Amino acid sequence: MIKDLDEKIISWARWRDLHKKGTVEGQAIKTAEEVAxxxxxxxxxxxxxxxxxxxxVYVTLVVGNLIQGKADFERAFNRAEIDSKNTVGHYGAPDKAEQIINLMMATKExxxxxxxxxxISFLLMVIMIVAGENQLNLKNCVESAYEEIKGRKGRIIDGTFVKESDLIDKD
Incomplete structure (x- = not known):
């Protein structure tokens, strides 16, 4: 279940003090980088x-919500699932250009x-559609991302977690 992954991501972020030292602005920039x-x-x-x-992108949304603490992530996820199915069902599958435009619009918000x-719901809906249009399973994408970050070390700089390998590159 994807909710189990959400809990693992939250634990990972808490262990790194992102909920205390991270900023909404820094995390939003991280979301934009991942969307790019x-x-x-x-x-x-x-x-x-x-x-x-x-x-x-999904990980940044979970962490961003943890930092800001205002959204109901489960409600956002459920709404995104419904909206993604309704959008594709009503308007048809978006082509690549439309997917990119939608990603940019959701990131801007x-x-x-x-x-x-x-x-959160808007960007989740867009990545759900992108996943579907690329024959991918969202949960598998999130599992893959979590497996990559779970042991990652680094520091928080300007409200954003910077992985250790990027810190070494900057020294």
Whole structure:
């Protein structure tokens, strides 16, 4: 169940003090960075990058909600599931350009409004659609992202977690 992964991601973030030292602004920028990676993956038809980026975007949403603490993540997720099915059912599958535009619009809302039930739901809906259009399972993408980060070490700089390998590159 994806809720189990949410709890693991929250534990990972708490262990690294993101809930105390992270900022909404820093996390929103992290979300935007991961969405940019997803857009690059889509534009290059790079399935591995798409899988990685979908999972990473999801992780940033869970952590962003933990930091801001205003949204009902479960409600946002459930609404996104319904909206993604209704959107594709009503309008048809969005092409790659529409997927990219929708990712940018949803990210803009996170950057402006932070992590609200609405903004989380909107971006979740978009990544659910992207996953579906690329024959991917969202839970598998999130599991893959969690497996990659679970042992990751680093520091919080300007309200954002920076992984150890990126710190070494900057020294």
């Amino acid at each position: 990676e997803l857009i690059i993956g889509l534009s290059k038809n790079d399935k591995d990058k798409i899988i990685d980026s979908i999972g990473d 996170v950057l402006i409004l932070g992590y609200t039930t609405h903004t």
